Amino acid sequence: MKGLLRKVIGRLTGSAEWRLLFGTIWAADRRLAGAWWLLTLVRAALPPALAVATGWLIGLIADHDSAARGLITVGALFALMQTLGPVQSAIAANLGDRTAALLQDRLLVAATSPAGIAHLEDPELAADFSLARDFDLGIASPRLRDSLPFIGSGLAAFGAGIASAVVLCGFAWWAGILLLFGWLSPHLLLRESYVWKDWRSSEIKDHQRHAEYAYRMAVDAPAAKEIRLFGLADWITDRFNDRRRRLLAITLEALRLRQRSIMLTLLVLIISNGVVFIALAWQATQGDLELSRLVAFAGTAIGVSSLATMEFDWWLSDGARPVPVVHDLLPTMRRVGALRTAATAGGSDQAQSPRSLPSREIRLQNVSFGYRGGPPILDGLDLTIPAGGSLAIVGQNGAGKTTLVKLLARLYDPTGGRITVDGIDLRELEPDVWRRQVSAAFQDFVRYQLTVAENVAPTGAPKDLINAALSAAGASGLADQQTVLSKQYAGGTDLSGGQWQRIALARALAKVAHGAKLIILDEPTAQLDVRGEAEVFSSVLRATRGLTTILVSHRFSTVRQADRICVLEGGRAVELGSHDELMRAGGRYRTMFDLQASRFTQTP
Numbered sequence: 001m002k003g004l005l006r007k008v009i010g011r012l013t014g015s016a017e018w019r020l021l022f023g024t025i026w027a028a029d030r031r032l033a034g035a036w037w038l039l040t041l042v043r044a045a046l047p048p049a050l051a052v053a054t055g056w057l058i059g060l061i062a063d064h065d066s067a068a069r070g071l072i073t074v075g076a077l078f079a080l081m082q083t084l085g086p087v088q089s090a091i092a093a094n095l096g097d098r099t100a101a102l103l104q105d106r107l108l109v110a111a112t113s114p115a116g117i118a119h120l121e122d123p124e125l126a127a128d129f130s131l132a133r134d135f136d137l138g139i140a141s142p143r144l145r146d147s148l149p150f151i152g153s154g155l156a157a158f159g160a161g162i163a164s165a166v167v168l169c170g171f172a173w174w175a176g177i178l179l180l181f182g183w184l185s186p187h188l189l190l191r192e193s194y195v196w197k198d199w200r201s202s203e204i205k206d207h208q209r210h211a212e213y214a215y216r217m218a219v220d221a222p223a224a225k226e227i228r229l230f231g232l233a234d235w236i237t238d239r240f241n242d243r244r245r246r247l248l249a250i251t252l253e254a255l256r257l258r259q260r261s262i263m264l265t266l267l268v269l270i271i272s273n274g275v276v277f278i279a280l281a282w283q284a285t286q287g288d289l290e291l292s293r294l295v296a297f298a299g300t301a302i303g304v305s306s307l308a309t310m311e312f313d314w315w316l317s318d319g320a321r322p323v324p325v326v327h328d329l330l331p332t333m334r335r336v337g338a339l340r341t342a343a344t345a346g347g348s349d350q351a352q353s354p355r356s357l358p359s360r361e362i363r364l365q366n367v368s369f370g371y372r373g374g375p376p377i378l379d380g381l382d383l384t385i386p387a388g389g390s391l392a393i394v395g396q397n398g399a400g401k402t403t404l405v406k407l408l409a410r411l412y413d414p415t416g417g418r419i420t421v422d423g424i425d426l427r428e429l430e431p432d433v434w435r436r437q438v439s440a441a442f443q444d445f446v447r448y449q450l451t452v453a454e455n456v457a458p459t460g461a462p463k464d465l466i467n468a469a470l471s472a473a474g475a476s477g478l479a480d481q482q483t484v485l486s487k488q489y490a491g492g493t494d495l496s497g498g499q500w501q502r503i504a505l506a507r508a509l510a511k512v513a514h515g516a517k518l519i520i521l522d523e524p525t526a527q528l529d530v531r532g533e534a535e536v537f538s539s540v541l542r543a544t545r546g547l548t549t550i551l552v553s554h555r556f557s558t559v560r561q562a563d564r565i566c567v568l569e570g571g572r573a574v575e576l577g578s579h580d581e582l583m584r585a586g587g588r589y590r591t592m593f594d595l596q597a598s599r600f601t602q603t604p
C-alpha cells in the first residue's frame, strides 16, 4: 500500500502539469506566481460563497427582515467574481511570457553549454530540440501566455467545485461526496478525448520536424532563390500541408469522443444529480429544510458541476508540455555534448597553464573517429604537425578532412588513439584553455547579421585590430565597419559569397591578433576569384607567419604554398611531404595535382 502510494505521488510530482504549476512558474517569477495562485484560491471560494449569501438574502426577505446587508454581500461577491477573472488572466499572460522566456533561456543553455557539438548533430536530440523550440511559437501546442489564463480559470472552477461539494456536506455528507465523484467522473471517463498521451512519439516528432523544416524553407530568405527557380513553391507548401494534415489526423483520432464513455458519463451524472436533487426536494416538501438553506444547497449542488470543466484538462496538459521536453533536454544534451575535461581525466596543472600552445608540435597517434558509433571516418591516423609551420590537408570529398579539423578544434574527442599538443593529451586540457589558442575559418562559416566590426570581432576589439584583420583578408573596402551585413536592416548591405568568405577570414585573423597560436583554414579560398585567392592566401600566410597553420583545400595553387602537405585517404595519412617531395614521389598527390593543372593547360 505504501509502495503504491509512493508510486502515485511519484507519478503526480513527476508529471508535466505538476512541474509547471509547482516548479517552473515559481522559478520564472515568484511574485506573479504567488498572486496567480492566491487569485485562483479566492476565485474558487467565490461561487459557493455566493450560493450561501443568496440563500441568506432570500431567508432575510422571507422573514421580512432588512435585505440591505444581504443585497450588499451578494452584490460584492458578484462584483468580485466578475472582476477577479480578468485580473488573474492579465497576471497569467504576463507569467506565461516569463515562464516561456525561462524555458527558452534553459534551451539556450542546453544548446550552448556543452563543450562539444555532438548534441547538436544527433538526429534524436534534433527532433526533441525542434519540438521544444516550437512551443513558444504556438505550433505544437498553445503558447504559455495563452494557456496560463485558461489554466488559472480552470483551476479556480475546479476549486469552486470542491468547495461547493464541501458546503453541500452541510446538507448531507453523502450528497457532497456523491456529487464530487459524479462530476469528477468525466475527467476519468473522457480523459482520453481531452489529453493526448502520444504527443512525444517518434512519429509525431518526425511529422513535426518535417513540417517545421518545410515552413522555414518557405519563409526564410536563403531558400527563396531555389524555390522560385526550381518551381518548388507548390511542392514545399504541399509538404508542409501534408505533414500538418497527418498531425491533425493523428490528433483527431487520438482525441475522438467515444460513444461508450459518453453514455457512461451521462449515466453517472444523471444518477448522482438525480439522487441529490430528489433528496433536497423531499426534505423541503417535508418542511425539514428552510428556504434559505434550500437555496444555498441547491446553489452549491449546481456549483459542484464546475468540477467538470474539461477544457481545463486540455489547456493544462497541452500548456505543460514544454516543461518536461526542455528539462529533459538539459541533462541529455549536457551528457551527449560533454567532453572529458581535466577534472575527470585527472589532468595536471601544466595542462591548465595559459602558456602558448602549440610551441613544439601537435601529434595524432593512431587516431580513430566515427560519428555516433558509425563507421570510422578516421582509422588509425598518425600525423605529426610541427609548430610554427603550415600543413595542408588534401583528399577526396568525404575523406574526413573537416572531421579532422573538428577533432583538432576539440569539438569532438577521438574514439580511439590520442591527440597531444606539446606532449599534453588534448583531453586533459580544458576545452576553453585550448580554444583560446585556436582560430579557424570554417567551410560553413557563419554570416552574422551584425555590423562588419562585430562580424570580425563579435565580442569587441580595437578599431585598428579590426582594420588590420580586414586588410589582411582583402576585405577593407567592402563596407564601413558599422554597416550591418544584412539587407533586412535599414542601411544594411549584403555581400557576395567570396566577400563573405573574406570577412570570415578576417574574423580568424582577428583572433590570431588576440593571441591564438593555431589557425585552421577549411576551404578558406573556395569562393574567391583566382586573383583574390592568390593575394589573400599569401597575405594570410604573412599575417600568420611563425604560427601553426592548417589548411584544408581542394585548390592546389593554394595547397602548394604550404610547408608540408598530407594526403588523407581511407582515414589515414597516405602521403606526407613538401610539394616538391610529393611531386617527385609521383603518388596520389602528383596525380591530383596534374589532373587539376591539366585543366588549365589543355587546349580545347
Ligand SMILES: Nc1ncnc2c1ncn2[C@@H]1O[C@H](COP(=O)(O)OP(=O)(O)OP(=O)(O)O)[C@@H](O)[C@H]1O
Pocket (backbone or CB within 6 Å): 121, 371, 377, 395, 396, 397, 398, 399, 400, 401, 402, 403, 404
Ligand atoms: N555530423 C556528422 N554526422 C555524421 N556523419 C558525418 C557528420 N559530418 C560528416 N559526416 C560524414 O563523415 C564523412 C567525412 O566528412 P568530412 O566533412 O570530414 O569530409 P571532407 O573530407 O571534409 O569532405 P569535403 O572535401 O567534401 O569537404 C562523410 O562521409 C560525411 O558524411
